[in-house]
Amino acid sequence: MIDFIEVCSICGGQCCKDANPPLSKRRLEILLKNGVEIEKIHFGKYMHPKAKEDGYCVFFENGRCKIHRIKPETCVAGPFTFDLRGEVLEIYIKTEKICPLVKHLKENREAYKAQFEVAVEKIVALIRDLDEQSLSEILKIEEPETVNVAEIDLKKFRG
Numbered sequence: 001m002i003d004f005i006e007v008c009s010i011c012g013g014q015c016c017k018d019a020n021p022p023l024s025k026r027r028l029e030i031l032l033k034n035g036v037e038i039e040k041i042h043f044g045k046y047m048h049p050k051a052k053e054d055g056y057c058v059f060f061e062n063g064r065c066k067i068h069r070i071k072p073e074t075c076v077a078g079p080f081t082f083d084l085r086g087e088v089l090e091i092y093i094k095t096e097k098i099c100p101l102v103k104h105l106k107e108n109r110e111a112y113k114a115q116f117e118v119a120v121e122k123i124v125a126l127i128r129d130l131d132e133q134s135l136s137e138i139l140k141i142e143e144p145e146t147v148n149v150a151e152i153d154l155k156k157f158r159g
């Protein structure tokens with residue numbers, strides 16, 4: 001079994017730097033109910049946690065995520081990330097160069113599959129919860145150093 005926290009500590013939480021993980025209204029409510037102060041949230045083109053002066057997420061403290069249990073969907077999904085082309089959900093994985101976890105996942109197919117499934121579930125939920133304007137802003141963000149690993153028809157998630 002891969003110890004995500006241990007592996008993630010190797011790079012010092014680079015994915016929490018300049019991350020700006022999107023927050024849906026539903027996720028915001030969860031954060032607020034769990035004691036997160038509204039001042040920690042940035043309300044701009046889309047909602048996300050504020051960043052500190054060094055670029056790290058406001059919730060990144062002492063090398064860890066302070067809100068790990070309730071963190072945003074894209075944080076749970078990492079090192080997988082996404083794009084959307086119409087109804088096609090494109091899943092990408094970060095390159096090994098920028099994320100040490102990727103090598104471990106590639107060497108352990110079971111762990112890869114488990115994390116892939118979690119990522120898809122979380123990303124689908126996020127897309128469902130976001131308003132159109134926020135989603136459109138999020139999709140404009142370039143994500144270099146990622147490789148496409150799957151394309152999923154979103155229609156199959158409709159009830």
Ligand code: SF4
Pocket residue numbers: 015016017019020021049057058059060061064065066067068071072075
């Ligand atoms: S919410 Fe947590 S995991 Fe996500 S970017 Fe911030 S510190 Fe990192």
